[in-house]
Amino acid sequence: MSKIKESEDKELTLYILKSAVQVGINGSMDDLTMNLLVDFIKNYYGNLEISEYSKAFELYAAQKLDYKEKPYNNFSTAFVGLILNSYKEWLRKDNLKPKAYIPATHQLGNDLDPIVEMEKAFKFIERVYKESKEFPIIANWSDAFLYAEVNGLINLSGEEKQQIKKEVVEEIKLKQVQKRLETGVKGSVSEFDDKNVKVLCRKKSLMRLFR
DSSP, rough: OOBBGSSSSSHHEEEEHHHHHHHHHOOOOHHHHHHHHHHHHHHHHHHHHHHHHHHHHHHTTTOOSSOOOOOOOOOHHHHHHHHHHHHHHHHHHHHHSOOOOOOOOOOOOOOOOHHHHHHHHHHHHHHHHHSSSSSOOSOHHHHHHHHHHHTOOOOOOOHHHHHHHHEEEEHHHHHHHHHHHHHHHOOOGGGGGGHHHHHHHHHHHHHHHHH
């Protein structure tokens, strides 16, 4: 795995987008914000491996870092810096802990590359649809969407995203009404949760792309 300073801007952009999703940031970033983040991370944290950037945000999401403040929908250079500094402190403390000896034959490698995983998610959906003209029941729609967006396959304006969100919310309402008429069971409010709606919006965008 390469260091951040050796990575392509496009690759780092994918990591930044995924980390924003991990911490619950809604909406897309404008080019100015993204360029500032890319330059900031490369200038001040370039010696970290790019996989460590991803791990830092996984640890933050899991509440494993000392820094636990919420971003309040503001994915700024200051916020990213606080997380990465907290990760470096976590790493320092972790390295001080005595390590149990594990024979090489029993060690498990963590070779998952988020960029590769995003592409796999996209290619899987694409292949299933081409072969069957139907979409998979289970798929990683968020990763597939990020891959499509960064590679210019999907380029939605803010207005278009709001329209898709409106359509998704109306579809959820309609399904809940139909379910209640058929079964008498009331729909759950969790279906309107921002994270669920976001995934459904990305799914809808991808389905339109493939069709």
